Amino acid sequence: MTILKRDIKVALTLLLLVNCFLLKGFQSEKYQDVIPVPQQVSVAEGLFEVNEDFKISIQGDPNERLYGASTRFLRRLSGRTGVFLKSGYVTEQNNGANGNFVIEVERPGELVVGEDESYELEVKRDRIFLHATTELGAMHGLETVLQLLAFDGATPVIAAGKVTDEPRFPWRGLMMDVSRHFQPIEVIKRNIDGLAAVKMNVLHLHLTDDQGFRVEVKSYPQLYQKGSDGQYFTQEELKTIVSYAADRGIRVVPEFDVPGHATSWLTAMPELGSRPGVESYSMERNAGIFDPTLDPTNEKVYEVLEAVFTEMAAIFPDEYFHIGGDENEGKDWDANPEIQAFKEKHGYKDNHELQNHFNKRLLKTLTALNKKMVGWDEILQEGLPKTAVIQSWRGIEALLSSAEQGYQTFLSNGYYIDLMHSVEDHYYVDPLPADHKLTDEQAANILGGEATMWAELVVPTTVDSRVWPRTAAIAERLWSPQSVGDLKDLYRRLEIISLQLEELGLQHITSRNMILRKLANGQDSEALKIISDLTGPLQGYTRNPGGTMYKSHSPFTLWADACIADAESSTTFRFAMEQFMQNRSEDALASLETSLELWASNHAALAEIVKGAPLAQPAYELSVKLNKAAAVAHEAIAYYKSGTQPTAKWLESAKNTLEMAGEQVGRTELRPVEDIEKLVDRLTVNN
């Protein structure tokens, strides 16, 4: 058995292929499917058979969360293999028992940043051995085991081998915005399970914003009663979320975004606002940056914040507490002479310094509550104590600079999964780029990163399809060796994990199909699915122009909501196109032509469906465009094959056709158009 650093991934791949050939089995290839890619993997000969006698022994001194995690592991193992295990529940009775799956844990883990999460997994023919310092590491190992499951004929097996693994960064999270659209507890729970499956360890809840104050507060109940449209977490639910997450090795970091993004607070308590003469605010239904801001000169504001934070500190045991602090443009402060006077009196030269004053007050409150204050980039002002932690949404430079200045920091810029960019755009964003200039000590300030799921354009039924499986790519960036980065292989593995994530209740696949079924109005929705798999929602902030096209109460049950960022067939088409342009191989050409034919035949089916399904109209219009683009592709391929140069007229016409084909329909756009454009460009450059 040879230990292999994943840094030499190509070598490993070759070795695995050779091994597989020698072993006459493909089961050991499953070691290549694991996401995030482990630090070290080696494969050996032989297969461990999963049968009804599979039994877990717990050894050592784990935190009790391991029992529940092991029981859930058994249920998933059984669910995936179809084996009716005799052993159904793992309890203390499994301690030291004579099982064929031994989990050994040295000491109970603590849910703190930097806790040991490493594990070592050894699979032999007759026995699996999972060793870890803490049960948190062991639980990551259980996820790896589930990803190694294969079949030998009809027998479920795990190929012999060894994994030595630990995370690259200690803070690997997902931020969920539950304010813009509320996401009830069941959505949170299933996403926690998803995070655990890809070895993430932080759930950051963005609990308040202009569009909703989403927690029960006993000291000032008007906050949720008037600021949530009845959609909020009770304190019991918050406790349930925290303990559900802790059971799965996930820390929960609460965020109360102040002093801006505060319309919901002010709808409930207008007396805390900054703009003079305003007696009432009303809930924000649009998306964007709004003026309502807490008044940093009003003692009542600090009273309320202290009360809210004190209640929440008792519910969220995590050491970190997030105060937001972003995008306060200070317009309402400028409009208020008393606030301006206060600013002058204290010698603050601008609103940033005033906000720094505000932040320092909160820091004091949080410090008294034994919490470390976290905020977005904007909180980093002259004199901010080094105990504060910066979440960077502005970019990698801001992140590196915070670390250099001695602040703990983690990255979200580049991980805005709500913007519907391709996963490729997120995958290569590294919180600690190879060319960084930081000292080791400074580099250690970079804790990791968080995928950020802002919720202006998602509802509970659609949010999973924005988060998954893409977040697994970010999880890999934060866990795996820096060198890991084969995009095609990532897509391959995302497809595998995607199906596995469904077993946790995640609805990223089902919700899309459900919407398409509805749009088809009782007809077969397959033809819609085919177009949807070539279409993506408009990217960045373009889907919702001005933040006003969609309101909080707008429908998210339509065509764009059934489309995703990394539409499957568009990725396949892209890879085939790239390959064709590289080598003009017959295979790549055949793959392209298969796609083009499918689009044509699908159009006929779609034309039938749309007659009885008005809401499917966007799919039909896109199909018209797609087939026009396909015609251009056909001709371009013909030029390419024959080695002749198209005429300027053809190029002009092709360009126009593709431009029109690329126009949005139903807030979505066709993905392959861009690839066909590249092909046409290529024709004129170096054919």
Add this chain to the structure above:
Amino acid sequence: MTILKRDIKVALTLLLLVNCFLLKGFQSEKYQDVIPVPQQVSVAEGLFEVNEDFKISIQGDPNERLYGASTRFLRRLSGRTGVFLKSGYVTEQNNGANGNFVIEVERPGELVVGEDESYELEVKRDRIFLHATTELGAMHGLETVLQLLAFDGATPVIAAGKVTDEPRFPWRGLMMDVSRHFQPIEVIKRNIDGLAAVKMNVLHLHLTDDQGFRVEVKSYPQLYQKGSDGQYFTQEELKTIVSYAADRGIRVVPEFDVPGHATSWLTAMPELGSRPGVESYSMERNAGIFDPTLDPTNEKVYEVLEAVFTEMAAIFPDEYFHIGGDENEGKDWDANPEIQAFKEKHGYKDNHELQNHFNKRLLKTLTALNKKMVGWDEILQEGLPKTAVIQSWRGIEALLSSAEQGYQTFLSNGYYIDLMHSVEDHYYVDPLPADHKLTDEQAANILGGEATMWAELVVPTTVDSRVWPRTAAIAERLWSPQSVGDLKDLYRRLEIISLQLEELGLQHITSRNMILRKLANGQDSEALKIISDLTGPLQGYTRNPGGTMYKSHSPFTLWADACIADAESSTTFRFAMEQFMQNRSEDALASLETSLELWASNHAALAEIVKGAPLAQPAYELSVKLNKAAAVAHEAIAYYKSGTQPTAKWLESAKNTLEMAGEQVGRTELRPVEDIEKLVDRLTVNN
């Protein structure tokens, strides 16, 4: 406009067809899609257009639940039509406002049996008017409106018409067993929404049984701590369920099944058990009837029950409280000399009388808590006070007899949806058959019925596919005029409501597809779906022989769990077969032959899939059988067409083939085999 009693459904259908022709619109046909069928319907000329200005006015004096219900209505209206409504939230600001949808309610409704649930809906070209005595009726009306939505070209519309409606029975419920497998709060919530959509008004929660004690009890916390494997509702969650249901016009009736079905109680508190010398009990993992029983001679038992009931009475405001009482076979009582002595001392001649003693004690406790006691048939013993209420699982005779004796009663026999019988078997079960011999006063004791979803063989991911859309058929039986009963039309409407129920989060369609995707192991699952749509889980109690093949922790992620009772294609095939046998029409024949060809072509696809998908093996084996049965069908049709009689040898061989084709695979069986058998039978009888 003509008012039409639904009793003359055929006439209505004809009239609608005529109307549609005259109106040159099919939108008014939507009045025929409503499920449950309303009491009176008439259609008029014209279409009401749903546009962004759609606005609700509330008039009169409703309970505030109408505001939330109206807001949810707007969201669903918007979701289905794609219209971006300006109006997003209905609050008291909508009172008397100038909307084009006027809801007028006379007085606040109360969630009690027999409350007025009637409504009158009038749709005109420019305005919709919904009148009801209580908001409970108005909310039923909102569901009707959603079922009337249609399109005129791309414009969402509701055809003009009038509906006058009220329920036939006041108790229309679903019992969910959350003990055999726990169903967490999100499952309960989405099913409550489903119930409201089909105008049901009771959720009965079977909270304890041998396999789990599923509620937090503060006085005796060991009950849930030791009796639930950690799976239970907190009291906060129970309160949330009650208020969520109340917001939707649904009463919640809790059941604590005693003195039998008590293993979970006794696992936690063995001192309450009846069998002498038993120091500990352990959680039941099998299904069936078990011995552990509370000791009716032990005062501690009454203390505990009083404490539990008192806590629960405060959480469940409903007037009715269910004590179960079924299937106590008394073995442990017989085995205990002290219990026998007690029985003799009190002159009880058998265990039934002893249980009656027990029940009377509980009745006293519940009466003091202002609750009416409900129990299953077995509680009806000599001397049971008339305030008790009987839920009949034994049959219609028991139901009628209870009513005759003066007990309030409702029916569950015939509504056991967990047994996977065809919906046809439930649809024609009437709690008050036309030929009943009861007086009007006695008949009024028959409150209605409950679909009963026992949970031995379901988990949260699969339960919806057992409950929906079938429960809509039972809802119709309990709401609509007795004469409603066209099976084909029921199936047609179930298909429509099935898609609509998805918008409430119900997973009856998605979970099946998810399981099939998993079984296909990453391949396209369409070929599996085709077989699944012809297959049903074994019916009655045959899927789980002896109650021991499946344990609580067995996998419910396999082939049988993707199959449902009323597999779509099997129903289509059955109707085509019946029609062919009736009239030998070319159309019916063509439909049959299309099916047979599909089965053959699908087999090839399946053979490919199963190579890489061991868990899809049952589908493949069934496909082999199906195609053998299809060959018989082909030959039988040929005989049928030619009018010749098959030979005895052919019949013998056909019979054998079909018998083998009908054998179970993976705890499921092919549905069309029975229909082909009928065809073959027919050949020998009166060809």
